Amino acid sequence: MRLIASRFLRLVAVLVAVTFASFCMVALLPGDIVSSVLGPDATEEAREQAREDLNLDAPLPVRYVQWAGDALRGDLGVSYRTNQPVAEALGERVWVTIELVLFSQLIALAVAIPMAIFGALRPGSWLDRILSGTQLAMLATPGYLVAIGLMAIFAVKLGWFDTTGYTPFTENPLANLKSLLLPAIALALEQVAVYARVLRTDLINTFDQDFIWFARAKGNTTRDIVVRHALRPSSIGLVTLTGVSIGRMIGGTVLVETIFALPGLGRFTIDAINNRDFMALQGAVVVLTVGFVVVNFAVDILHGVIDPRIRMEAAR
Amino acid sequence: MTAAMVGAAHDSAVTIADDGVLKKDRLGISVWCSIAWLALLMFSAVFADLLPLYDPADTRAGIPNSVPTSQNWLGTDSLGRDLLSRTIYGARVSLVVGISAVLLSSVVGGLIGMVAGYYKRKVEAVTLFGADVLMAFPTLLLAASIVAFTDSRGLTTVVLAIALIYLGPTIRIVRALTLSTSNREFVLAARSLGATNARIIRREIMPNVVPTLLSMMIVAVAGAIVAEGGLAYLNLSVAPPTPTWGAMIAAGKPKLDESLYPVLVPGAALFLTVLSLTLIGDAIQKRQARNTGAI
Numbered sequence: 001m002r003l004i005a006s007r008f009l010r011l012v013a014v015l016v017a018v019t020f021a022s023f024c025m026v027a028l029l030p031g032d033i034v035s036s037v038l039g040p041d042a043t044e045e046a047r048e049q050a051r052e053d054l055n056l057d058a059p060l061p062v063r064y065v066q067w068a069g070d071a072l073r074g075d076l077g078v079s080y081r082t083n084q085p086v087a088e089a090l091g092e093r094v095w096v097t098i099e100l101v102l103f104s105q106l107i108a109l110a111v112a113i114p115m116a117i118f119g120a121l122r123p124g125s126w127l128d129r130i131l132s133g134t135q136l137a138m139l140a141t142p143g144y145l146v147a148i149g150l151m152a153i154f155a156v157k158l159g160w161f162d163t164t165g166y167t168p169f170t171e172n173p174l175a176n177l178k179s180l181l182l183p184a185i186a187l188a189l190e191q192v193a194v195y196a197r198v199l200r201t202d203l204i205n206t207f208d209q210d211f212i213w214f215a216r217a218k219g220n221t222t223r224d225i226v227v228r229h230a231l232r233p234s235s236i237g238l239v240t241l242t243g244v245s246i247g248r249m250i251g252g253t254v255l256v257e258t259i260f261a262l263p264g265l266g267r268f269t270i271d272a273i274n275n276r277d278f279m280a281l282q283g284a285v286v287v288l289t290v291g292f293v294v295v296n297f298a299v300d301i302l303h304g305v306i307d308p309r310i311r312m313e314a315a316r
Numbered sequence: 317m318t319a320a321m322v323g324a325a326h327d328s329a330v331t332i333a334d335d336g337v338l339k340k341d342r343l344g345i346s347v348w349c350s351i352a353w354l355a356l357l358m359f360s361a362v363f364a365d366l367l368p369l370y371d372p373a374d375t376r377a378g379i380p381n382s383v384p385t386s387q388n389w390l391g392t393d394s395l396g397r398d399l400l401s402r403t404i405y406g407a408r409v410s411l412v413v414g415i416s417a418v419l420l421s422s423v424v425g426g427l428i429g430m431v432a433g434y435y436k437r438k439v440e441a442v443t444l445f446g447a448d449v450l451m452a453f454p455t456l457l458l459a460a461s462i463v464a465f466t467d468s469r470g471l472t473t474v475v476l477a478i479a480l481i482y483l484g485p486t487i488r489i490v491r492a493l494t495l496s497t498s499n500r501e502f503v504l505a506a507r508s509l510g511a512t513n514a515r516i517i518r519r520e521i522m523p524n525v526v527p528t529l530l531s532m533m534i535v536a537v538a539g540a541i542v543a544e545g546g547l548a549y550l551n552l553s554v555a556p557p558t559p560t561w562g563a564m565i566a567a568g569k570p571k572l573d574e575s576l577y578p579v580l581v582p583g584a585a586l587f588l589t590v591l592s593l594t595l596i597g598d599a600i601q602k603r604q605a606r607n608t609g610a611i
Binding site for chain 1: 445448449452453454455456457460461464465538542545546549550565569573576579583586587590591593594595598
């Protein structure tokens with residue numbers, strides 16, 4: 001419990017520091033916010049008014065505290081590009097990205113776990129070597145390259161999928177999954193390699209432990225041993241990595257979203273960056289870091305659930 | 317990228333267990349092919365001006381969207397520019413950015429991480445917090461915002477932006493390495509002989525941290541090249557007319573139905589480069605794990 005409390009405090013501190021840092025970054029870097037809102041031809045009066053509206057003359061810490069107070073109440077301000085409340089815009093976008101990330105993780109784990117098991121059962125065998133080679137190649141292929149490759153083959157050449165476009169889940173669940181399938185595979189491929197490599201080495205270490213030999217001596221089948229005895233103690237590395245990856249991917253989908261023209265969070269953020277849409281960017285940073293921080297927190301707790309030894313250590 | 321780094325580190329730490337037997341220290345054919353590819357790439361990138369290539373911006377190098385011919389060995393893009401020449405000139409940006417960004421973050425992050433791991437307590441707490449904050453930003457978006465906000469799409473900005481991505485992970489890894497080294501007996505021995513902190517860091521800690529860091533840097537260069545490609549795809553790397561692989565891919569993508577080559581050629585170059593670096597890094601890490609295991 002103490003462990004959880006201290007982790008939690010640390011995460012809140014990281015959150016505050018990150019939002020403050022991005023706040024400063026936008027405010028201090030060159031480029032006048034007012035001219036980017038109003039355009040270069042605005043009158044002096046309009047500029048004055050805009051400065052007042054955006055509260056630009058107050059000192060930076062004051063502005064940050066004001067903004068953070070509003071943010072805590074769920075008010076992330078209004079985008080001055082689209083005049084849409086930022087919280088509302090983010091609410092529309094964030095589900096696309098979350099669905100995409102979860103979908104791709106599902107694919108990655110579904111491929112990686114069997115790959116790792118078959119490799120670990122006979123390390124050094126031809127099957128293991130083929131699998132390891134495939135994983136290295138996957139590791140070396142950037143997601144955006146996979147995305148474009150998949151698009152070239154399945155959408156442009158074969159015409160099985162649309163090159164771009166997104167159907168909301170509520171409108172047509174099947175079309176929704178279809179529009180996310182190629183992007184999800186593109187995101188999953190790199191993950192497959194990372195996951196399979198980690199789980200494979202962990203499994204090999206577990207297979208060498210006494211309790212596995214004992215289970216074998218009792219006459220359990222290999223399948224039984226893998227599923228019931230070996231997988232759980234070997235999965236800590238995998239769980240950590242999956243958590244870290246999910247946290248990272250929330251912001252890392254931007255290229256795939258751009259390639260497939262998905263209205264997700266990554267695309268939203270990059271648009272905000274390019275347009276210097278200050279409020280929108282600040283809101284996106286909040287959502288991204290909250291996602292990252294919360295996932296990391298969840299991973300820490302999951303460790304204890306999977307491995308009782310960690311719980312014991314923390315309790316001591 | 318970072319996950320890949322962590323994964324590779326995790327993997328290499330235990331490779332001894334899976335092979336069981338110590339193999340002869342011989343590099344496989346795949347590693348030699350990788351070295352050959354990188355050597356070829358570097359050679360042509362460095363001497364691009366001397367090679368008999370078309371000007372990468374010359375739109376009259378061939379017929380637009382041409383397939384590979386005897387004039388344009390790898391075809392042309394939709395504006396009739398020679399793809400071989402553009403890919404070689406694009407390699408300059410990729411290699412320079414990849415190598416210098418990782419060098420920069422390794423030197424800076426390595427020093428910070430070593431100090432944090434050695435002095436512990438407050439110094440460590442502050443630096444680790446800083447690293448956490450840096451790592452909480454999504455990597456590509458962090459780099460993208462730096463290039464976009466500073467409004468300068470020069471080589472230096474891109475290098476700095478990508479170096480920043482690797483700063484947090486480097487600090488964390490080096491700190492962990494330093495921590496485990498500084499608990500070893502020879503450090504205690506040096507200290508009891510009256511060595512100063514600076515001397516211990518220089519003579520005892522560094523030789524144990526740097527080799528591991530170097531092998532990770534190779535994998536990190538691959539990641540940095542991928543990141544540069546990503547930035548270029550978003551139109552946030554070195555500005556045109558300088559060709560970059562990412563920008564070439566981005567330009568070719570909407571015209572995939574007309575011609576594959578404008579995407580295929582830079583894409584293949586990127587893939588081979590990253591694969592080569594990964595294979596070499598993997599081989600070095602395996603060897604290092606074997607060597608430390610043998611001691």
